[in-house]
Amino acid sequence: MQTIQRIHRSGVGVGPDRTIGEVARVMERSGIGLVAVVDGDDLVGVVTDRDLVRRGLARGLPIDSRVDAVMSSPVLTIDADVDIHEAYDVFSLHRVRRLAVVDHGRFLGILSLDDLLVDAASDLVALVSPLAAEIAAPHRDSRVPTATG
Numbered sequence: 001m002q003t004i005q006r007i008h009r010s011g012v013g014v015g016p017d018r019t020i021g022e023v024a025r026v027m028e029r030s031g032i033g034l035v036a037v038v039d040g041d042d043l044v045g046v047v048t049d050r051d052l053v054r055r056g057l058a059r060g061l062p063i064d065s066r067v068d069a070v071m072s073s074p075v076l077t078i079d080a081d082v083d084i085h086e087a088y089d090v091f092s093l094h095r096v097r098r099l100a101v102v103d104h105g106r107f108l109g110i111l112s113l114d115d116l117l118v119d120a121a122s123d124l125v126a127l128v129s130p131l132a133a134e135i136a137a138p139h140r141d142s143r144v145p146t147a148t149g
Helices: 020-030 049-059 084-094 113-136
Strands: 034-039 042-048 077-079 098-103 106-112
Touching (some): 020 049, 084 113
Parallel strands (some): 077 098
């Protein structure tokens, strides 16, 4: 399965000139904790809600400061068409919670550990359902007569 098939929501991108206040409101309205910072078609950074607090507000930056002042760059990315198991390896190796998914450098969305965990749980439910049914109502064969000698 390709990485792009595991993304549950499209990514949200903002320009590098947006303010941290605007980005915080975008995150709140969208119910997300990370936005991509894009300049044209180029992914130039990402900013998390934690970045806004730790790199922005906690350091006394005014709310009208540009988001590129608090973004992380360069961005760890993964190609949309790679196998999902390669994404597992990238998550494990780099110990991150989110990866930007790109297609020829163009930002498509964010793949999160949450996405993978939800999919894994769903897959496990599908695998366990037949077993649970068997435990709840075991199949009983009719008695087979034993041979007498």
